Amino acid sequence: QKEVEQNSGPLSVPEGAIASLNCTYSDRGSQSFFWYRQYSGKSPELIMFIYSNGDKEDGRFTAQLNKASQYVSLLIRDSQPSDSATYLCAVGSSYNQGGKLIFGQGTELSVKP
Amino acid sequence: SAVISQKPSRDICQRGTSLTIQCQVDSQVTMMFWYRQQPGQSLTLIATANQGSEATYESGFVIDKFPISRPNLTFSTLTVSNMSPEDSSIYLCSTFSWGSDGETQYFGPGTRLLVL
Numbered sequence: 001q002k003e004v005e006q007n008s009g010p011l012s013v014p015e016g017a018i019a020s021l022n023c024t025y026s027d028r029g030s031q032s033f034f035w036y037r038q039y040s041g042k043s044p045e046l047i048m049f050i051y052s053n054g055d056k057e058d059g060r061f062t063a064q065l066n067k068a069s070q071y072v073s074l075l076i077r078d079s080q081p082s083d084s085a086t087y088l089c090a091v092g093s094s095y096n097q098g099g100k101l102i103f104g105q106g107t108e109l110s111v112k113p
Numbered sequence: 114s115a116v117i118s119q120k121p122s123r124d125i126c127q128r129g130t131s132l133t134i135q136c137q138v139d140s141q142v143t144m145m146f147w148y149r150q151q152p153g154q155s156l157t158l159i160a161t162a163n164q165g166s167e168a169t170y171e172s173g174f175v176i177d178k179f180p181i182s183r184p185n186l187t188f189s190t191l192t193v194s195n196m197s198p199e200d201s202s203i204y205l206c207s208t209f210s211w212g213s214d215g216e217t218q219y220f221g222p223g224t225r226l227l228v229l
Contacts (some may be wrong), residue, residue, distance in 0.1 A: 032216055043205055043223040044156070051215050088155060092216070100146065101218060103156040 002027040004091050006104035014112050019076040021107050023089030026070070032092030033065055034101065035074045037085045044088055048074065079111045115140055115210050117221035125227045126196055133192045134224045136206035141186035147179070150203040150223075159204075162189045196228045 003026045013019045021035075032051055036044035050056045050063040050072065062075040072091075076083055089104040116139040126132050136145060147159040160168045160181055168181040182190045193200050203225050209218040 034218065036220075041225075043203075043220045046217060046219060049215065049217055090156075090218075092218075100158055100161060101156075102158075105155045 002091075002093065002102055004089055004102050004104040006087075006089050006107050008105055009108040010110050011107055012110045012112060013079050015079060015081060017079050017111075019079045019083065019109055019111070021074040021076075021087050021089075021109065023072045023074075023091075023104055024070055025072070025089075025091045025102075027091065027093060027102075028067075028070065030070075030091045030093060033063070033072045034090040034092070035061075035063060035072075036088040036090060037083075038088055038106070039085045047087075076109075079109075081111050081113050084109055084111045114217065115142065115208050115219050117206060117208065117219060119204075119206060119221040119224050121224055122222065123225040123227075125229065128197050128228055130196055131192055131194045132196065132226060133190050134204050134206075136189045136191070136221055138187045138208055140210075142208040142210070143186070144208060145183065145189045146207045146218075147181065147189070147191045148205045148207060148220075150205065152201065156205065159191070193226065196226075198228045201226055201228045 005024045035048045038044045048063040050065045056063045060077045064073045086106040086108050088106045090101040093100045118137045120135045145162045148156040150156050159174045160170045162168045162183040164183045180192045203223045205223045207220045
């Protein structure tokens with residue numbers, strides 16, 4: 001069974017620090033990798049996506065992908081209290097599955113002022 | 114990015130009844146997806162809805178319980194049939210689009226369902 005694993009947290013970091021969120025996946029054929037942020041009572045909001053090994057930066061966010069290790073991470077620099085939310089890692093199943101995502105359980109992040 | 118709306122945004126229903134959730138996308142899309150998020154849990158894919166063909170259901174979900182319609186390229190409905198309290202969840206529709214960077218997938222605001 002294809003799985004996506006995340007530490008459930010909560011992960012607590014002080015304001016201004018770097019928050020590091022990690023995700024592993026079981027399907028070696030996975031092609032696309034997404035990070036969503038979900039505030040309580042809201043629907044998931046896409047933050048980053050990454051397809052290729054290495055780093056991808058967007059503002060304060062950096063996604064890192066290592067397909068050999070089946071590992072994807074999200075770094076949030078200069079964390080703000082408004083970043084406090086649950087972060088969902090999602091993996092696009094093998095190429096011919098056309099858009100289906102498998103989600104991890106989510107990591108709750110708390111940024112303390 | 115696609116803009117997705119859902120109706121209703123929330124509902125409280127009695128067990129044994131059915132509820133139909135509507136999903137509207139502001140552009141034509143090939144695939145639409147329906148997910149469920151049970152309280153305190155992550156998202157689980159219910160089915161994939163392609164226009165002009167039967168929906169494809171994931172393991173553990175059946176058409177009799179979650180019938181889906183996809184009458185055109187911008188609209189889909191999910192019905193939750195013969196509801197029980199275990200169906201209390203957030204139901205989300207989503208679609209994906211191809212940009213210069215690759216595929217991105219977006220979610221509607223969700224329908225919060227409480228079954229009594």
